[in-house]
Amino acid sequence: LSSPQPRSRRDRPAKPPLSRNEIVNVTVEIVEREGLGKATMRRVAQELDTGAASLYVYVRSTAELQSAVIDELIRRIPAPPDESWQARLRAQVTGYRDLLLRYPGLARSAIVVRPAGSNFMRLFDQLMGLLLEGGADPKSASRGADMLLLNAAATAAEHSMAEAGDPDADVDPVEEQRAIEMAVWTSDPAGTPHLAKHAEAVLEGSPSERWEWMLRSQVTGITGHLFTDLTWPTADAVRPVSD
Amino acid sequence: LSSPQPRSRRDRPAKPPLSRNEIVNVTVEIVEREGLGKATMRRVAQELDTGAASLYVYVRSTAELQSAVIDELIRRIPAPPDESWQARLRAQVTGYRDLLLRYPGLARSAIVVRPAGSNFMRLFDQLMGLLLEGGADPKSASRGADMLLLNAAATAAEHSMAEAGDPDADVDPVEEQRAIEMAVWTSDPAGTPHLAKHAEAVLEGSPSERWEWMLRSQVTGITGHLFTDLTWPTADAVRPVSD
DNA sequence: ACCTGAACACCGTTCAAGT
């Protein structure tokens, strides 16, 4: 009765119409499952049952698509606890860092393709508000929010390497740590005297302690409060960050 | 008298023997001339009149080669002036940032392929020494040096995009700045109240002023000195950083 | 206007074969 052409179409789920939103969502799914490295134009197109060229109707470039993906993921950062401005600030910045740490390749992208979507703007605004609450003037609050977010992304990018042994990893974190410790302990007292003298202090502390130190140090610098004046929530008051 | 084979070899300059050093040097030259993006294994091999596969005898991977290039370039950072620890610290960190800013793609690489060569170690050690001189304890000095270098690389990566109009550029900086200003001025007072209220403070200041602010803020946080206690060289005492 | 296949101009890395 009907021609066979439409019939075979009805056999499998209808191919959803292409749209910018659909493309971003599919890309987010690939990033969540396999990391940013796998979310290539060709791969995203394949998932949408089309060719890579078709995507260029809706996105300008790979960088633009990645920027949209990051903004969508920022939207999913959990709301901060209803506590002091310090605790909320820590939760927000750490949430951003954790997000970038979770999916290989994302952190790198976040530094280069400066996120500027509405969700990033909202995150920036929240941090700015918390710093204002902490006594910073508007200029310091703005630049401070900038610095905190940049630093979070850079920290995430620095050890952005999935699990140990992951073939997709940039570096093996265990191998890396060993190499660093070796280099510090055997450092030449003539060429690098301070490193040699204070080797223990240099290597001291877990990743989460180092992160706490960095946050606290930055907030001190931004607000101008002395360490001793700055009330900072104790480490065990929050869920531990990935060590 | 002699066979023609050696003769034709003598016609053109003798092909220098392949070595790790030679490979790194040639790669540095390509980076200086055309940016890191052009310094591919294939291109470096071509410059050395061989095939890409031959390089793998001397370098493990592209990442390892890039790491060696960065370390060599760090060696060339000019020595700091013989002034206060603050002035020397600023000169060193700014020198590192400027280096990463100079060659497109280098900053991105510096964040991911964590430099760990001897010249990076020496730079780290110098910063640590300056922070100790500024009154920081060894742990703070070590973590502070880490943070300063990480933020310098991240800052450079953020606006790592050659000249306006460069086809190799990640983004057009002029276009980018316009877009940011537009977004801030038209920001929704409901969604981003602080951004909307303090738009002027957010957009205020030149890139070099922002950089100065970041350095000063970080050093304040690291050493625990209040802004008012921290002697900081006036901006016009040093050569202006790239604006 | 939207979509496509094919092409263009590249990548990093591996490997069998040579010297």
Add this chain to the structure above:
DNA sequence: ACCTGAACACCGTTCAAGT
């Protein structure tokens, strides 16, 4: 041991041709 050509398995983006 060192070097090579060729191959493998990919990229982003463009564009003429179709609908």
